[in-house]
Amino acid sequence: MTSRGTPSRFLRSVLQNGLGRYVCQLKRVSIVFSKKAQSSLGVRDFIEEGVVDYAKKNPGTVVYVSPQPSNIPKIVAEYLNGNVREELVTNKTSSQISDLLTKLTNQSGLDVIRLRKPFHTDSPSIQGQWHPFTNRPPAIGPIKAPQRDAQ
């Protein structure tokens, strides 16, 4: 778990998202669960109560509900930049699953890896970045009008 061995990125927003209109970065949510297993009990409760409200609150996100014979219920979230996040929801209650869904909705699709700096600016320097000549007086003076001694 070294800093060079693990990937890292700089803090950024996806195309300055909140500046004008906010676009929810979550493209698609697929809920994979089984109709009869005990581990998907919370998922089934959530689908009975909360899924329709969630889908109405987030009109930009497509919600797919796919009952399959699977041991492990999953939520697969796909984002606009192509990243796919899978979260396992075995033995979770309905409220925990709705909290998880709000967390996935609020995330941008950028990777969850180490952030090098907790801040980012596009314009770090207002007064001009320092260079070796900033604080040195100029050797030759300002340009003066040509002297009229020749006349």
Add this chain to the structure above:
Amino acid sequence: MVFLTLSCWIRSRGPDRYWKVQEVLKHARHFKGRRNRCYTLAVKAVRRAFVYATKARKLKKRNMRTLWITRIAAATREHGMKYPALMHNLTKTSVQLNRRVLSDLAITEPRTFLSLAKLARARQQEGFRAALGDGSEPPGVLSRVVMLQ
């Protein structure tokens, strides 16, 4: 004749060796030489790398602070002062900027840093006057202590 002992000699080893080896090798992929390919060498190298990473968390804080101090010292020397004088006089004028912010100002905002250096120099002169003078002059403007509560 039936040979029965041959099948007794076949052992069933653990099935997961490949993944256990890959778990270690994935942290060694950016190493130099055979340490990024051979498991025996990689185990030692990866353990060393993790130990260095743990120790470096404290060292990073120390190194960053010395870097900031070096940069602030260089910037103040351009303006004719020295680092200890600058820091002491800034704290006396209750300017509570830390070294990280001061070094960033020195790089990206040189005129602001010049004004801070001038402030520190003025406070220094007031301190000299208060110490060397006889007390007949009033105390300087920047020497007023502001109670913020």
